[in-house]
Amino acid sequence: MTDTAPGSVRIIGSLRTENGTGVVRMEDRFDTGIDDLWSALTDSGRLARWVAEVEGDLRPGGEFRAHFHTSGWEGTGRVEACEPPRHFVVVTKEVSLPYEEHFDVTLTPDGDQTILVLEDRGMPVDKLAAYGAGVQVHVEDLAAHVAGGERGDGGARWGELMPLYDDLAAKVDER
Numbered sequence: 001m002t003d004t005a006p007g008s009v010r011i012i013g014s015l016r017t018e019n020g021t022g023v024v025r026m027e028d029r030f031d032t033g034i035d036d037l038w039s040a041l042t043d044s045g046r047l048a049r050w051v052a053e054v055e056g057d058l059r060p061g062g063e064f065r066a067h068f069h070t071s072g073w074e075g076t077g078r079v080e081a082c083e084p085p086r087h088f089v090v091v092t093k094e095v096s097l098p099y100e101e102h103f104d105v106t107l108t109p110d111g112d113q114t115i116l117v118l119e120d121r122g123m124p125v126d127k128l129a130a131y132g133a134g135v136q137v138h139v140e141d142l143a144a145h146v147a148g149g150e151r152g153d154g155g156a157r158w159g160e161l162m163p164l165y166d167d168l169a170a171k172v173d174e175r
Contacts, residue, residue, distance in 0.1 A: 009160060013136050015128045015168045021099075022128040022172075024120040026139050032146045034109040037116065038085035040146055041105065050145035051138055066092070070141070070154030071134055099123065116142075129169035133161035 013026045030037055040046045044054045052073075056064030060082045067074045077092040086107050093100045101122040108115040118139065123131050137158050141151035 009164055011136070011161070011164055011168070012139060013132045013165070013168075015132050015165070015172050017125055017128075017172055018121060020125070021121065022123040022125045022131065024123070024128065024132045024135050026116070026118045026120075026135055028116050028139055028143065029110070030114050030116060030143060030146055031112070032114060033112065034085050034107050034114045036146060037107055037114045040142060041107075042082075042084075042088065046145070050141045050151050068138075070137060070151065070158075125172070128172060129162060129165040132165035132168065133158045136161055136165075 012028045013024055016023045016025070032040075040050070042058055044058065047054050051070075052066045052068040054064055054066045056062060058064060058079060060079050063076065063078045065074075065076055073094055075092055075094040075097075077090050079088065079090055080102075081087065081089040088105050090103045091100050092103065099122055101120055104119045104121070106117045108117075116139070118135065120131060120135055137152075137154045140157065141154070144151055
């Protein structure tokens, strides 16, 4: 599970490019079973408690609208693939931006824990650090939620993580 203690700077993400766009990859282990983590990621009631208000059809082919609490992100999405409780892919489009993002999420049970791998693809390469820090904040809020806690101060945590993700982004080869 993610360490979210104040001042903690554990990085769970990596950054790279693919076909000229950015890719943020997060991997973390959660102290909960796969069905619980799946529910936290796909049930609109639970999503509202830790990351975003989501309205619409969250089944394969379905379309939805979302508003994220911490970042203020607002946009639309569609469910491209869904294989409960192990894998889903959603494509999102922020209202004010010209590009789509592709989120590919895989859950793997490991005893009483579950490993989450999330890849966010499609952002501009010059935004990789900001997206890396932001996605990690969301994953940490997910960890707090499944542990029975509340989401943290996203702005403060983003500020702590940005210098580290800036360093990672500076090392990315833009192929």
